[in-house]
Amino acid sequence: MTLFSNLLCLALAALSVQAQDTTVQVQVGGTVNERGGIYQFTPSNFNANNGSVISFEFTGNPGNHSITQSTFSSPCQPLSGGFDSGWVLIPNGGVSPSPVWNLTVTDDSNPIWFFCKQLLPTPHCAAGMVGAINAPTSGSNSFDSFLNNAESSTTSGQQVGALVGQGASASAIPGPLSSGVTLVGTPSATPSVSGTSTSTSTSGTTSISSAAYT
Ligand SMILES: *[C@@H]1O[C@H](CO)[C@@H](O)[C@H](O)[C@H]1NC(C)=O
Ligand SMILES: *[C@@H]1O[C@H](CO)[C@@H](O)[C@H](O)[C@H]1NC(C)=O
Ligand SMILES: *[C@@H]1O[C@H](CO)[C@@H](O)[C@H](O)[C@H]1NC(C)=O
Numbered sequence: 149m150t151l152f153s154n155l156l157c158l159a160l161a162a163l164s165v166q167a168q169d170t171t172v173q174v175q176v177g178g179t180v181n182e183r184g185g186i187y188q189f190t191p192s193n194f195n196a197n198n199g200s201v202i203s204f205e206f207t208g209n210p211g212n213h214s215i216t217q218s219t220f221s222s223p224c225q226p227l228s229g230g231f232d233s234g235w236v237l238i239p240n241g242g243v244s245p246s247p248v249w250n251l252t253v254t255d256d257s258n259p260i261w262f263f264c265k266q267l268l269p270t271p272h273c274a275a276g277m278v279g280a281i282n283a284p285t286s287g288s289n290s291f292d293s294f295l296n297n298a299e300s301s302t303t304s305g306q307q308v309g310a311l312v313g314q315g316a317s318a319s320a321i322p323g324p325l326s327s328g329v330t331l332v333g334t335p336s337a338t339p340s341v342s343g344t345s346t347s348t349s350t351s352g353t354t355s356i357s358s359a360a361y362t
């Protein structure tokens with residue numbers, strides 16, 4: 149190898165190391181006129197290496213959404229011991245800056261499935277508000293199959309989860325919770341061991357003028 153190609157190899161190695169810790173920005177919720185409408189994560193199907201941060205931005209307004217871990221076979225049921233952001237209400241017109249929830253991938257060897265557990269005014273999961281990290285690109289457990297499962301779901305669970313999930317974890321609740329933003333069902337710091345968490349703690353005391361999320 150020449151000196152030049154050695155240097156090139158070193159530079160490429162440095163680049164590929166850097167590429168392992170990426171940030172993926174995902175918009176939570178949309179608007180009526182957007183392709184896909186209100187009930188969506190954008191992007192909803194992507195890959196992220198171990199150590200990558202998924203930055204969920206609560207931009208959809210008005211919106212009252214969650215990022216809640218589920219499983220391939222039960223897309224609209226919170227996974228016991230799974231991650232959960234809680235419901236974050238964004239008033240009509242949005243807020244600046246939008247609240248963000250940072251989720252770090254801690255195991256990229258298995259797919260990570262998630263959904264929005266909001267039921268108002270209609271279950272968002274069955275409306276297609278689901279997402280996947282590191283899902284197979286094809287086959288019986290691809291993202292498209294997961295989405296189909298979600299869209300034919302007749303029930304949607306609402307258990308409160310934790311910051312720490314399976315294969316991905318957050319170290320903080322969504323923030324900032326500026327004026328007009330409300331967080332309901334604050335996730336616990338550690339995973340729950342049973343599937344039926346009884347935690348109903350809430351935080352965020354600011355109220356908004358519109359009573360319900362339409
Ligand atoms: C992923 O990274 C975490 C630290 O963020 C580390 O604890 C874990 O062992 C890593 N897992 C793999 C499979 O590399
Ligand atoms: C999310 O991560 C970004 C980049 O590190 C940081 O600036 C921001 O404060 C984090 N937000 C929360 C709520 O943890
Ligand atoms: C947001 O959704 C949660 C869960 O459905 C609900 O408890 C809360 O009242 C909603 N917030 C508003 C302002 O509608």
Ligand SMILES: [Cu+2]
Binds near residue numbers: 187213265266272
């Ligand atoms: Cu939603």
